[in-house]
Amino acid sequence: MPEKVTIQRIKGFCETMGNFDYHRLTLSSEDTHDSNDSGLAVAEEKPKLKRPSLYKVVMLNDDYTPMEFVVDVLERFFSMHREKATQIMLTVHTEGRAVCGVFTRDVAETKAAQVNQYARENQHPLLCEIEAAGEDE
Structure with missing residues (x-):
């Protein structure tokens, strides 16, 4: 017969699952082959976690x-309000150029590619590229 589920049992289970010390790996004498283990x-x-490298998405000028198309791109792909765009x-x-945003590498590459593709689809030579951002950015 299954055991009765009570609020107390659920609370106890949740407390046990939240107790990370309970889940630590332990080595008993049966698990080891080294006689020096105590x-x-x-x-x-x-x-050790390291922050990901950041990259700037840079928009380049053309003649x-x-x-208005540039403003639309900045609003659409970089979520800028009209004044900032x-x-x-x-x-x-x-x-001749400006930084549109600073992102992790994969996000920066994706945004630059999206802008470049959107510009080509609309027959504009607008280009974005990415470059490594400094540590202070």
Whole structure:
């Protein structure tokens, strides 16, 4: 006959599952072949995590892409509001290039490819490229 499920049993189960010390790997004398082991509990070392490298998506100026199209691209692919998109578009226009955003490599590559494809589909030579971002960005 199955045991009766009660709130107390569920709480006890949840507390046990949440107790990570309970789940540590232990080596007993039966599990080891090395006579120097003293049967102590062994906790695996947590892996050291490193922040992923960041990359800038840089939009390049050209003499043919309409400014309104550039603003549309910035709103569509970089979720910018109109004022910010217009500022970035003007920076691209006056300085020849501007950073649209800083992302992990896979996200930056995807966004640059999406912009380049969208521009080609609309017969515009607009280009985005990615470059490694500095540590402070």
